[in-house]
Amino acid sequence: MNLWEELIERCAQRRLQKIGPLSDQAYEELLLAVRENPTSFVDAEPEQALLVLARALDSYRASHRNDDLLDDDAFQEARNRRLAALRDECARARDIDPGCLDAELLEVLAADLDPDPLTERLIEIQHKFGLDGDDSTAAGPSAPKGDAWDDVTCRPYLRVRAAFARTCLDGSRFKMAAASALSVMDASPSDPLGARHTAMLAYARLEDEAGLDAVDARLGRHESAWSHLARTLLLYKLNRLTAARRSLRGFCQLCEGGSYALLRPTYVEIYLPDRPEAAPCSFEECLLAVREAEPIIADVPDFIGWCQSFDWVSADAQAFSEKNGLDW
């Protein structure tokens, strides 16, 4: 999430409300002016709260810099500290603007809860912000027509629902995960939050080939680490092993370091609040996809063994580790 960008847009829109209609060109200039010095445009409470969050996220991200130098205990301690600091700032933002959905979301995610309590908290938040029930869209109670992502005020709602979908997947609530992810895609067909990835993994676990196909087709069958991994898992679960092997080959060949990510799962930090951006089929994306698929992979206990039974998977992974100086 680029909160600064959103803050800039919100400040510009606030100013626009005050000074009345502007031509497109004039609005662009206003945006430039805000970008130059966003804080000077922050006057209303919602933007003040977002400013607190934007700064808090900056320092949270900066605090990761020395992680590599820490041993396990020191890392845990540093992690607890920075999550606590982030939660404090979220509480501060909520004090400024009790309607700050991003602050609520970030605070509950930064609490680093197990899936069940996190699910319950996210349900409460959705309820509080009018996001529950079948009659409201994933973009919130006052969603505009068209792609809700284009309206910067709808984005927090989409983020909550996307986080809820991922939490459902982690908590082995796969139908709910798929339904929530689809509702995000319905509200925002361009799907910048990548809810489709969650949906595809959920359908793989549910052995629902039609469901997976539909999601894949909906976004033009763009390849990603998730699409390859979900397809491989689905076919393996359906015991169509020749097709599963082809799909595994796709994952390992088309996704950079896919085999390494699969055989050597790496710790991935919790998403605050969104999945970090990664290029399609990059190694970073593979790490995220494997982490998100973890409960599904654990549920097919012989899957990794089956992957390793193909020499090229291990050879590929080892070559990748040597090339990139990674542990093997």
Place this chain on the structure above:
Amino acid sequence: MAHDPKREDYERLSLRYALALDTSDPRGATQAFSTFGRRFAQDRDSLPQSDADRAFHLVALATEAIDYRLPFATDEQAETLIRRGREMLEEALSLDEHCFDAERMLSASRLRSVDERYQFLAERVDEVRDVCEEERDRACEALGGERAALGALLSLRPYWRWLASMAEDALICGRNHDAIAAAERLLESDPHDLSDARFTLAYALAKLEDEEGLERLARRYETISPLRAADDAWLILARCALAHKRCDFAGARAELRRLLDAYPGCAGSLIHQTELPDGEFARLRVQPYSEDELIIALSEGVVLLQEGNDRSGRGVFGMWVMREAAQMDPAAALEVARATNGEGKGRS
């Protein structure tokens, strides 16, 4: 219901014996049969039997050793039991190349993973069916009336057990559609479900979060098992898992209470959630609604209990069941905690 190898062994020999008797002399036959029980128990070798009967007897003995005695054995005894069990099964297979029970049971230790075992069972299942059905047809032709019915049952049961293992292995491998297919195939061949395959079916449907399918199955109980209502631990736990999955925590709690009503005083097992090895011959034979039955259901239920990414490693649903059961029966929770602490101390 459940498979009972000792009883099946008895049925095989009694059928063989009845066939061997001279049916033209009913009085002599009755008299001869009166000695059958004693001879079965004390002088088995004097009874007429085929190599297949001898092979099955070895399977029954191996089952006694591996499924029923091994769980209670010391490490030293365990080694002997496993070795003897394997030897008996190998001998059974050398006596009767179609002793599918022996082949299936041996495959569990021969193959490295459950997946390989599943593939092995799936590849062979049609052949097993063909052989067993041919045997059934032969038996029906040679025998009449009730004997034909018993002969048919005896011929088909190895095929049923093959399918039951297939369903269970598919469930463990995470191939839930395959588990359902194997269980349905079994129910088609044995509509009265001697193997209790509907229990495995309930779990596979819960894994696919197929609420309608599970309720359809519950309605089928009336025809599948008229004497046993749809209130076994498997069905209730499957419903409970589904309620938990749709975040209907009150509904899930109600199912958990129902489970404790059906298995009174068993909260400790719900908290502890022991994982046991599955019976190699078939699901272990225990008293319906006993604590042992609940323990088996929970052990098979790890596919539901231990799923999800929670930090305890016990699974999201497993943790929830543990917590809720402890709240419903705090005394049982204390007892489990005490026993677990004792174990910990014993080890250190």
